[in-house]
Amino acid sequence: MRELAAWLDGQGRTVAAFLELAQPAFGAAVQSLVDEGFTHLRVLPLFLNSGRHVGRDVPALIAAALEASPHVSIEVLPHIGAGEAFRAFVLQSVTGP
Numbered sequence: 044m045r046e047l048a049a050w051l052d053g054q055g056r057t058v059a060a061f062l063e064l065a066q067p068a069f070g071a072a073v074q075s076l077v078d079e080g081f082t083h084l085r086v087l088p089l090f091l092n093s094g095r096h097v098g099r100d101v102p103a104l105i106a107a108a109l110e111a112s113p114h115v116s117i118e119v120l121p122h123i124g125a126g127e128a129f130r131a132f133v134l135q136s137v138t139g140p
Contacts, residue, residue, distance in 0.1 A: 044089065056081065062100055073108040077115055084117045091124035 048059035056079075060072035067075070076084055086105065090097050105117050123129055 062096055062104070069104045070108060070111070073115075073117075074111070077112045082115050084115060085120060086117060087120045088122040090122045091129075093122055093125065097122045 044059045044061075044065075048057045051057035056076070058067070058072045058076060060067055060069040062069060073084065086101070088097050088101050101119065105119060108117060109115065
């Protein structure tokens with residue numbers, strides 16, 4: 044994930060954030076962007092399914108971040124597994140070029 048975030052950072056400020064077992068934690072990543080002066084953040088949940096993390100954990104973390112920094116807006120994008128591009132990637136991967 045860090046390599047992906049570093050690559051994306053060339054396209055616009057990007058930070059990897061984690062829910063558990065790795066750092067930076069989501070709240071710390073948000074706070075670092077707020078400290079840099081960002082007031083609009085876009086969150087792309089890198090989950091294949093809309094399970095517990097997407098349905099419960101991410102919204103709770105977003106709510107906590109907004110409570111801590113009410114002047115910031117946070118746009119949550121659909122989780123990566125919900126996107127047509129991901130489905131096309133999977134199909135191409137299993138069927139070949």
